[in-house]
Amino acid sequence: MIIGLDGIIEYKEPSSVHLNVNGVIYEVFISLHTYSSIGSEKVKLHTHHVIREDAQQLYGFEQKSEKILFEGMLKINGIGPKAALAICSTFTPEQFAGIISSKDINALKKVPGIGPKSAGRIMVELAGFDAVLLGSGITATTATTEASMALEALGFKKEQIGKALSASGATDTAALVKDALKQLQKL
Known part of the structure; x- marks a missing residue:
């Protein structure tokens, strides 16, 4: 799984970039927000790798x-x-x-x-x-996302999870899950 690329832009258009990473050129599909925020030379993208029966595609995001x-x-x-x-x-x-x-x-x-x-x-x-997207900083957002996925795996509904996580002031995944489980017991 490719989760990030750091390279030189060979070609750029609003829907994709061709990114040269150590001599290998990848086509990465991008959003318009990423297109407008990246320069024309070197860039680092967070990527999502989609593997299908007939194709492999990379989707890249600056944020x-x-x-x-x-x-x-x-x-x-x-x-x-x-x-x-x-x-x-x-x-x-x-x-x-x-x-x-x-x-x-x-x-x-x-x-x-x-x-x-x-x-x-x-x-x-x-x-x-929305609580996941508006988390304070990348670390909190990542911890909130991980906690949300863990609670989903336990069978809780997304609506309940969002309310429970937003009530917690914790910033690490384990503490978020623990606090959320306490909140979910009350519901």
Whole structure:
């Protein structure tokens, strides 16, 4: 699994870059936000590697929070990499967190390829995900994401997990899970 690339940009367009990493050139699909924020020479991208029966694709993001948003979208049934990338191109992670917390379905329907059904499904599936996106810094966001995945594996619903994690002031994964389990017992 390729989780990051650091190299020189050979070719750049709004939807992808060709990245030369020690003589090997990778095609990496990017969001419009990443396109506008990267320079024209050297870049480091956080990547998500999609392996399909007929293709392998890399999706790259300059910000870790944008990668977390992309990966969160892929967990939703019916949302593939292209739709997830369209969401990342339309909204910053902070804007998306605001849309989720305010339950603004109309804003989601403006994304190319997202209709009313998909927008509704995103709202239901990602309830509480705004806490993950708005976590303080990369470490807290990573810890919150890991805690959320651990609690999901235990069978708790995303909505409950989001409420429990937002009530915790902890910054490391183990403490977040412990605090969240205490909160979830009360529910």
